[in-house]
């Protein structure tokens with residue numbers, strides 16, 4: 313049985329700050345980056361993983377990834393796969409590394425990259441895409457794969473098991489449904505803060521024509537400008553003339569209820585990326601009520617659970633919900649957000665949480681609390697990852713995708729060996745290649761070109777100077 317013999321890390325940075333892609337009220341010059349890891353064995357079996365950053369500091373994450381990987385060197389892969397929850401506990405339990413978290417910050421996102429690499433390796437070893445590996449688990453195996461410490465006051469293993477057993481009978485049918493239809497997606501790339509009005513209008517029209525009906529815009533730099541930009545987007549998504557043939561949905565249908573859908577069934581969301589204090593968030597977002605958002609995403613500090621609860625309560629009479637999670641750094645934050653009734657939508661991040669095992673814990677809690685999971689994506693690699701997580705959620709955990717939408721941003725997919733894709737109805741296709749694992753393997757050429765600081769792109773940008 314293969315043993316883990318070592319690893320390679322790569323600090324890969326893409327110069328996205330040059331185009332204004334990814335700009336929001338908080339993050340103004342992002343170079344989308346991947347702290348990338350290849351976990352090696354004494355056989356052909358390899359596991360790929362990464363975590364996402366936005367540039368400087370990616371080298372620090374790579375160093376932390378190395379520290380986490382060292383714990384796995386020498387381990388038998390089948391022993392690791394036999395109980396992935398136990399493997400996760402083992403990865404988290406280095407007493408010295410724990411001190412520089414615990415379960416937060418650089419060490420936690422580094423652990424996310426490595427845990428994802430182990431899951432990728434497991435899926436490859438079984439010849440299945442990651443989502444398929446997990447949905448084929450028995451309820452007992454799925455429960456055993458999660459991270460359980462510190463959440464039993466919100467959900468017990470027994471409760472999770474009972475819930476999964478209840479959903480077991482419909483799994484086959486849901487799998488064939490989603491293979492046929494695809495998984496619902498939404499578009500963020502039309503509404504970056506750094507784009508001018510003309511570019512926003514053009515990209516919104518393109519997104520409507522491509523079949524999307526949920527659209528998100530970045531807000532928080534200037535209220536008047538947010539209203540203006542929001543009106544531009546609403547004027548396009550609410551106008552039937554831009555719809556593709558057969559497009560348009562009933563705004564009163566069950567899947568759109570409570571989402572502030574316009575006359576064509578289009579839904580609009582806004583994202584502040586943490587810029588406001590709590591009272592400021594409430595006042596500012598009330599001022600955006602006329603552009604009818606479904607939710608405000610990340611209105612304030614990601615750790616402020618009670619602040620999110622206060623904002624949600626204050627905005628409820630205005631028909632606006634609250635979403636957060638891309639910076640919620642562990643399952644305990646999600647547990648409290650759910651317990652405090654602070655959010656309408658759970659936005660897990662595939663590599664801020666420490667990998668698939670911790671994500672499964674959050675999926676289980678969200679399903680118990682009846683809150684939809686709409687994962688954070690975009691950046692680089694996140695879309696490739698999250699389609700797997702949403703498929704696990706729909707097929708095996710929550711059993712529902714009617715009200716869910718998975719973020720889609722059309723940047724940088726070309727750097728992956730098995731990139732995600734979107735069908736003609738604006739939905740994610742189901743990853744289906746037996747050897748693609750967690751779909752996160754990056755092309756070797758892309759790594760050689762964009763590795764920081766001496767990949768060919770960066771050396772060229774410096775006029776041939778190596779660092």
Ligand SMILES: [Mg+2]
Nearest residue numbers: 583609610638
């Ligand atoms: Mg966001």
